[in-house]
Amino acid sequence: MDPLEALYKQLNAIHPIDAEAWTAFSAIWSPVRYKRKEILTAAGETEKYLYWVIEGVQRGFHLHGDKEATVVFTYPASFSGIIDSFLLQRPSKYYLETITASSFLRAPFTEVEALRKKHASLAEAMYRTLCYTTSGILERQIELMVYTAEEKFRVLLRRSPHILQIIPHKYLASYLGIDPTTFSKLLGSIKLP
Structure with a gap:
């Protein structure tokens, strides 16, 4: 399926987007590719783009001294980027890195923001997407x-x-906030689906 068509179906399922809004919104996305282990956004930089993943796996992570915490994974048919830095246009506390070679559709903040302000159906789809994202973040915080x-x-x-x-399992252990040794033990002791 064409990536823009897949993006449209995903957004339209969250909230219907009118034809004029979609025509304008679909025009701001550009395809980009990155190699494995590339940093797309570094801590201290302001996220300039919203990404939609076509292929590959990425992770958002934070460094605190010598400790690294994986915060989020993204993969095909999901949005990616350092969302708080993107939305607030302030320096990121996180890194966005490709785990594997990755391809995306990418849209610049200024154009996303202009269209959000101009088209109510886009604004509502973005709002609802953020609602679902916030709900997921709160569930994960409890976990x-x-x-x-x-x-x-x-x-x-x-x-x-x-x-x-x-x-990679080391990133999954970091994401879960558990020691890699504990992760390996769980992997060996729990029957997998």
Whole structure:
């Protein structure tokens, strides 16, 4: 399926987008490709683009001294970018890195923002997307704060059973906030779907 058509179907399922808005919105996206292990956005930079993933896997992560915490993964048919930096146009606290070679559709902030202000159907689709994103972030916060390592592991597999095949286990352990050794033990002891 054409990437723009897939993007349209995804957004339109969240909230119907009128033809004039879609024509304008679809015109601001450009295809881009990155190699494996490339930093798209570094901490301290302001996110200039909204990405929609066509292929590949990416991660958002934070560095604190010598500790690294993976915050989010993105993969095909999802939006990507450092969302708070993009929306607020302030320096990022996070890095966005490709785990594998990746291709995207990419739209610049200034054009996304201008169209959001001009077209109510786009503004509503973006608002609803942010609502779902916020709900997911809050659910994940509860998981990180109160779930055991095994519960976190099981929830991850229930939500994204394919993830063990596409993301290195060290990043999954970081995402779950557990030690890589504990992750390996869980991998060996829990029956996988």
